[in-house]
Amino acid sequence: MPRRWFGAVVLAVVASLTLVVLGGLRAWAFDGALIRVDQGARARTGLNLREKRGSALDLEVGGDLAGVPAGSVRYLSREDLEALPQVSYMVTDDANFSGPVQVRGVELGILAREFAAGGEKALVVALCGDLYRAHYSQAYVLAHRPLLVLEINGAGPSGWPKSKGASSMGPYLISHSHFTPSFRIFAHDEEAQIPWGVVRLEFRSEEAVFGGIAPRGPSAGDAGVQAGFRIARENCLRCHGPSSFGRLKGQINWAGIAFFADASPSEFTAYMRNPRSVAPSAQMPGNPEYDDPTTRALIAYFETFIAKKKP
Numbered sequence: 001m002p003r004r005w006f007g008a009v010v011l012a013v014v015a016s017l018t019l020v021v022l023g024g025l026r027a028w029a030f031d032g033a034l035i036r037v038d039q040g041a042r043a044r045t046g047l048n049l050r051e052k053r054g055s056a057l058d059l060e061v062g063g064d065l066a067g068v069p070a071g072s073v074r075y076l077s078r079e080d081l082e083a084l085p086q087v088s089y090m091v092t093d094d095a096n097f098s099g100p101v102q103v104r105g106v107e108l109g110i111l112a113r114e115f116a117a118g119g120e121k122a123l124v125v126a127l128c129g130d131l132y133r134a135h136y137s138q139a140y141v142l143a144h145r146p147l148l149v150l151e152i153n154g155a156g157p158s159g160w161p162k163s164k165g166a167s168s169m170g171p172y173l174i175s176h177s178h179f180t181p182s183f184r185i186f187a188h189d190e191e192a193q194i195p196w197g198v199v200r201l202e203f204r205s206e207e208a209v210f211g212g213i214a215p216r217g218p219s220a221g222d223a224g225v226q227a228g229f230r231i232a233r234e235n236c237l238r239c240h241g242p243s244s245f246g247r248l249k250g251q252i253n254w255a256g257i258a259f260f261a262d263a264s265p266s267e268f269t270a271y272m273r274n275p276r277s278v279a280p281s282a283q284m285p286g287n288p289e290y291d292d293p294t295t296r297a298l299i300a301y302f303e304t305f306i307a308k309k310k311p
């Protein structure tokens, strides 16, 4: 082979090898991008979480979402939610409705499985436009199968009955086919968590959220303190929380409640039973059924957040 031909052949071989290697690299990079897209934008059924809100009726989702960086906010449109398995039934015992209604929607358990980093173990938190919130542990979801309602009597949110205070109950509300309390602590029956005006669902870890308000100090394990903890997390946590939760419906935070409970237990008890007996313009709902053991348990729990001076 003449020398110049040899040089040309070597060049051609090197060039084609380079192309093969580059092609391989490109394919590898492309695969990488695909995997990232997969994890970034898709959850378990391949339903896309949207990066941008497309409508006021979109459901915002956040917290620990599967496959997206912590703290990300994503959206599901009504059509996205319609594409998930639907459940439909007649509701007769939901205090938000004045009579029986037919509802259709998606179970929170399905949403956790699809979108939560923790899957079905996740604590689902429903946040409302007025800063009210409802917490659904895995145990609650299994016992009561809460439903994110998309349709009432065949109609979307604009055709829904109004709340007792005449507000619109959209864009989402949560209901159950029926609700039977699965536990009772003193005079506190497990409460149906039935928020309306739900604008966002958050997926969290139960340990992280409930751990953040676990009783402190040497009496933390006392039966009364633990009972108070359980009641507070079902009831008070819907509107109050530690300051780290940010702005909530009840502006006084956990430390403020603890201070009140410790400083004047009898006034605190009166407030819990009937807020208007203490503050005539109070908006907080009363708990007239709370007997002495119940209020004592709540006080014992909140007092664990007070740093007592040593005698």
Ligand code: HEC
Binding pocket: 232, 235, 236, 237, 238, 239, 240, 249, 250, 251, 252, 257, 260, 268, 271, 272, 275, 279, 281, 282, 283, 284, 285, 298
């Ligand atoms: C549905 C929402 C809601 C729930 C549930 C709730 N609160 Fe409240 N709470 C409020 C609001 C709103 C206020 C502000 C004053 C008002 O309107 O009553 C308030 C005020 C208070 C205050 C009075 C603070 C002050 O300014 O003197 C205390 C104490 C309190 N709440 C304790 C509790 C405890 C303890 C529980 C659980 C047993 C609880 N709250 C459950 C909404 C709620």
